[in-house]
Amino acid sequence: MLPEKLYDVLNYDGAVSMTSWSDDIVHVTCTWNSYIQIKEANLLLIPSVGMKATEEDLDRNSQLILTIGTREIEGLRGFPGTAYRVHGHGEFLDEGDYFEETKAKYSFITRVLVVEVDSVEQIL
Template sequence: MDPKFLKVIKATTPATIVTVNAHPAHVVNTWSHYIHVVDDHTLLIPSAGMHSIENDFPTDNHLTIAVGSYQVPGTTGTGCGFHVHGTGEFQTAGAYFNEMKAEFDWIRAVLVVTVNDIEQKI
């Protein structure tokens, strides 16, 4: 995974998750430092709510995550941002859920994101 992306998600900044198959699109937020990287293609995000995007997944589970940090140098100076494109699945049991529940006792589920690509925007 891109080292800059890993720096950005360690910052304490918002992460916005968007599904576009609803009209209007559904948007939820979390903190970027809550995102766990399992490997180059798997991210874990704790979920207390996120019902709107979960309800979209039976029709289309594609999502985009936008993260950024002014603390990480970007392509043209201060600030760096990324779009993560992938698919999502909410899990309420299993190894990923247990791992995240141990750190975030308030979760009801874990959003498991399968990453298709990560695109630096700035």
């Protein structure tokens, strides 16, 4: 389900914006491209230390929007830089296989954000 170019984007430095919402309040937090692990065809694992407002939102409304990009890969119009908007549903885990796998790679985490991707759109 995930485009091949998105896999390439995750190999480069770049900030990932994650937007969550509940009760008419929107929260935006960030992480780094290189922290995201792709599992299966539509599952992302994102290491987490903070992100408390995002976690509270996801407890009420599991929807998330992520933007992921890099200047290092050519985009839609032939210029440097490409980005994707990813819609999905997320939940934080502090135990289980996904948590243990992510904790082994990033020892500093307290939880892992598991995102099930619903759709991906290239925006740049």
